[in-house]
Amino acid sequence: MRLEAHARTDPGPVREHNEDAFLVDVDAGLFIVADGMGGHASGEVASALAVEAVSDVLLGEIDPDETRLDRAEPDGHDAIRERLRYAMNQASLRIRRAAMQNPEHTGMGTTVCVLLVEDGVAHLGHVGDSRIYLFRDGKLQRLTRDHTVVQQEIDAGRLTPKLARIVPHKNILTQSVGYHGPVEPDTSTRPVRAGDIFVMCSDGLTDPIDDDGLAVLLAQGSLDELAENLTQAALDAGADDNITIVVVGVVDD
Numbered sequence: 304m305r306l307e308a309h310a311r312t313d314p315g316p317v318r319e320h321n322e323d324a325f326l327v328d329v330d331a332g333l334f335i336v337a338d339g340m341g342g343h344a345s346g347e348v349a350s351a352l353a354v355e356a357v358s359d360v361l362l363g364e365i366d367p368d369e370t371r372l373d374r375a376e377p378d379g380h381d382a383i384r385e386r387l388r389y390a391m392n393q394a395s396l397r398i399r400r401a402a403m404q405n406p407e408h409t410g411m412g413t414t415v416c417v418l419l420v421e422d423g424v425a426h427l428g429h430v431g432d433s434r435i436y437l438f439r440d441g442k443l444q445r446l447t448r449d450h451t452v453v454q455q456e457i458d459a460g461r462l463t464p465k466l467a468r469i470v471p472h473k474n475i476l477t478q479s480v481g482y483h484g485p486v487e488p489d490t491s492t493r494p495v496r497a498g499d500i501f502v503m504c505s506d507g508l509t510d511p512i513d514d515d516g517l518a519v520l521l522a523q524g525s526l527d528e529l530a531e532n533l534t535q536a537a538l539d540a541g542a543d544d545n546i547t548i549v550v551v552g553v554v555d556d
Contacts, residue, residue, distance in 0.1 A: 304497050306332060306420060307554050311530040312547040313538065315507055322346030323505050323547035324354045324413075331362055332420035334549050338433050338505035340479070341411030345402075349413040349481050352401060353394040357417060360390035380426070383419065384490040387428035391415055391480055391488045398481030412482025416447060416503055418551060420495060428490045430478050434509055436517065437493075438500040443518035448489065450478040468513065474506065497555035500526065507546035508537045516540075526552040 306329050314321040322339035324347070337353045339346030394415060402408040414431025427435055432449040448454060452475045456462035467473060478486050500521065512520070517533070524532050529550045537546050 304423065304495070305554050305556055307526060307552045308334060308549060309527050309530045310547075310549045311534045313507075313534050313545070315542050315545050316538070317543040318545055320344050320347055321545045322350055323507070323545045324350035325503075325547050325549055326354050326358055327549060328358070328362075333358060333361055334418040334501075334503060334551055335415065336433050336503045336505060336547055336549055337413045337415045337480075338431065338507075338545065338547070339411065339413040340482070341408060345408040345411035346413065348401065348408055349398050349411040352397050353391075353413045353415050353480050356394035356397045357390040357415060360393055361386060361417070361419060380424070380492045383421070383426045384428070384492060387417060387419070387426060387490050388488050390417070391428060391430055391486055395480045395484060395486055399484065402481070410482060412476075412479035414476070414505070415480050415488075418501055418503060418549075420551070420553075423495055424492060425495050425501065426490070426492050428488045430480050430486045430488045431476055432474065432509075433503070433505050436502040436504075436514075438502065438518070438521045439496075439498065441522060443514060443521060445514060446491065446493075450489075451476055468510075474510075495553045497553055499553040500529070501551040502529075502533070503549040503551070504533070505545060505547045507542050507544040508533060508548055510544060511537050511540035511542045526550065526554075 326335040337350035339350030414433040416429035416433040419426040435446045
């Protein structure tokens with residue numbers, strides 16, 4: 304099996320700046336999407352710093368003692384998930400340092416979602432409301448749970464997913480990289496198989512298009528067309544935010 308990836312980012316029709324950032328490294332099996340926030344173009348600074356920091360950690364060598372791996376006897380998968388957590392906290396630290404050095408960037412932060420595919424296994428980590436989906440055998444599964452006030456209300460049974468899409472505070476984050484200081488990313492590991500399609504995206508896609516709509520779109524077109532098709536669909540549906548999409552396919556040689 305091999306990986307094939309395609310990406311598209313668009314500022315959308317409203318925003319002056321594109322505060323999203325992404326990384327596609329097929330050879331390393333590493334893919335990142337970050338959606339920055341903050342005034343004076345701070346969002347694009349935060350997202351770029353996060354992508355840089357996460358890739359530095361995941362593609363470089365670090366001291367295992369610094370990742371708190373001594374809390375347990377980790378197997379290989381545990382070690383990678385711990386590295387994901389460490390990478391996002393390193394990103395948070397870099398962003399906070401940059402904000403301290405430049406008052407214009409005070410309060411900046413970013414979402415981060417990461418997909419690392421190694422040896423037939425996908426490792427995922429995320430903070431915020433950028434999402435990762437898996438499209439397999441014609442069915443769409445959301446692999447991440449938003450770190451938002453609205454998601455907390457849904458989990459508590461006080462709000463339905465349908466109503467959650469229209470409430471005015473739907474994008475208030477309970478965790479973000481940088482702004483909220485130390486973070487506790489959600490991480491997971493799952494095997495991959497030929498035909499799998501992972502979709503990573505900022506909320507510029509998922510705000511105007513719900514999961515049912517995404518499933519319909521993913522069933523149409525070839526792998527190399529999906530990022531473009533999804534972006535255009537979001538624009539047609541009235542997207543008012545930056546849109547970033549990374550599509551990763553597991554291809555049978």
